[in-house]
Amino acid sequence: MREASTTAGAMLAAAILIVGSASASSAAAATSATTEEEVGTKSVLQAAFSHHVELDDALDISESYPGDVIGVRFENDQVVGEYFLGGDKSPAEFLAQFADMYGTQPEASSLLVAVDYRDPELAGSARGSSPAYEPLAEIDVSGTPFVAPRMTSEDATELRESNRGGPDTVSAGLQKVSASSATAAAATTIRWQPQVVYAGTIRSGKSQYFYNSLDWYAPYGPKTLTGPIGIEFEINIQNGASGTRGSVVPGQICGPNFRDQFIAKNYNLNSWSISSYYGGVSKAYPYADLNDLFDPCGLNSMAVGLASPYDLPNFPAGPNSSLETFIDAKVGTTTSSLVSGNIQLVDSSRCTFNGTFAFTDCMGLQGVDPAWKYATSRGTLNETRAWKANPQKCWVSADYGRIAPVSQPC
Numbered sequence: 001m002r003e004a005s006t007t008a009g010a011m012l013a014a015a016i017l018i019v020g021s022a023s024a025s026s027a028a029a030a031t032s033a034t035t036e037e038e039v040g041t042k043s044v045l046q047a048a049f050s051h052h053v054e055l056d057d058a059l060d061i062s063e064s065y066p067g068d069v070i071g072v073r074f075e076n077d078q079v080v081g082e083y084f085l086g087g088d089k090s091p092a093e094f095l096a097q098f099a100d101m102y103g104t105q106p107e108a109s110s111l112l113v114a115v116d117y118r119d120p121e122l123a124g125s126a127r128g129s130s131p132a133y134e135p136l137a138e139i140d141v142s143g144t145p146f147v148a149p150r151m152t153s154e155d156a157t158e159l160r161e162s163n164r165g166g167p168d169t170v171s172a173g174l175q176k177v178s179a180s181s182a183t184a185a186a187a188t189t190i191r192w193q194p195q196v197v198y199a200g201t202i203r204s205g206k207s208q209y210f211y212n213s214l215d216w217y218a219p220y221g222p223k224t225l226t227g228p229i230g231i232e233f234e235i236n237i238q239n240g241a242s243g244t245r246g247s248v249v250p251g252q253i254c255g256p257n258f259r260d261q262f263i264a265k266n267y268n269l270n271s272w273s274i275s276s277y278y279g280g281v282s283k284a285y286p287y288a289d290l291n292d293l294f295d296p297c298g299l300n301s302m303a304v305g306l307a308s309p310y311d312l313p314n315f316p317a318g319p320n321s322s323l324e325t326f327i328d329a330k331v332g333t334t335t336s337s338l339v340s341g342n343i344q345l346v347d348s349s350r351c352t353f354n355g356t357f358a359f360t361d362c363m364g365l366q367g368v369d370p371a372w373k374y375a376t377s378r379g380t381l382n383e384t385r386a387w388k389a390n391p392q393k394c395w396v397s398a399d400y401g402r403i404a405p406v407s408q409p410c
Helices: 008-017 055-062 091-102 153-163 170-186
Strands: 042-053 068-075 079-084 108-116 196-204 207-218 229-238 271-275 286-288 299-306 318-330 337-347 377-381 393-397 406-408
Touching (some): 055 091, 196 229, 207 337, 299 318, 377 393
Antiparallel strands (some): 068 079, 079 271, 196 393, 207 318, 271 318, 393 406
């Protein structure tokens, strides 16, 4: 039986300490194709199973798959994410962490397969089948579909309160500020934005964790968006290095192992996930934004996105913790990084929804049209505040980000 945690740090520490025996599958020792040197030269696609299976069965299947398997995607109704083989978590450790957070098991839906980079620019216009590429073939699996128990309301409440520092912290009072202005704000262009965001990054054992816990006041929220628009929920860490990733200009080229020189590495993650107690998460096509080719050398972005957020189900009326995002990253080489947070709209017009491209490669290539009726971003912590994660930092941003964020215990 799980014990309730009183802080986000306690919950995540518990998640990493509840470790079972190592899996017998040799896939656990596999090295991800997405090393730092290969970032931007590979695309990660999904080879879907004919029906959902348990994680260990997926790992067994991966051993005979004729491709470069780097992980497993899971798609429960309430939780979607990916587990990577090249990380620091064994399958047993990951399953224990997943059970502690969500009170259930992951339903493996596909293998993650690294292929040569697929350029979305070759796909032509939006959502059509690319003339140059095809999705990976479905994997036929035997047996009956695996259906995991649902996350209970108690599990959801525990996760919510853990990510918010518990029910008695200063962050709980800030929610009332947002509630008082919800009606007025909903009539403006910011109605897609969460009113309250609880965010943070926490060091525990072999991992640096990043999370966003987001509240909307229904009927407003992601479903108010229209058109080829996605949302990315990000926490950024900076170290002040100059230059641009992918640059060939002398003096602008990043130094060796530059992605390691933060509190966390933004490649070869252990896992990521996004959850909603209300279900239907997979309909919004969640993804981790791992393509950083045009980012500054001094920035590691930790982001989870939704390619079609308007396809989420309706959230119930009233204040709700409607989404929780989570990233389990490898620890970097430093103990301190500047930290900031942002939620932004991105363009999905270059994406297909049939598995032809990785969403991290096709989202946002065109940039969001400034003529659109939506405000295109909602900050949770401006980098000019110069807050540092040493290596932990947690905060709450209320009232659509129109008031200053407040630091809170992790």
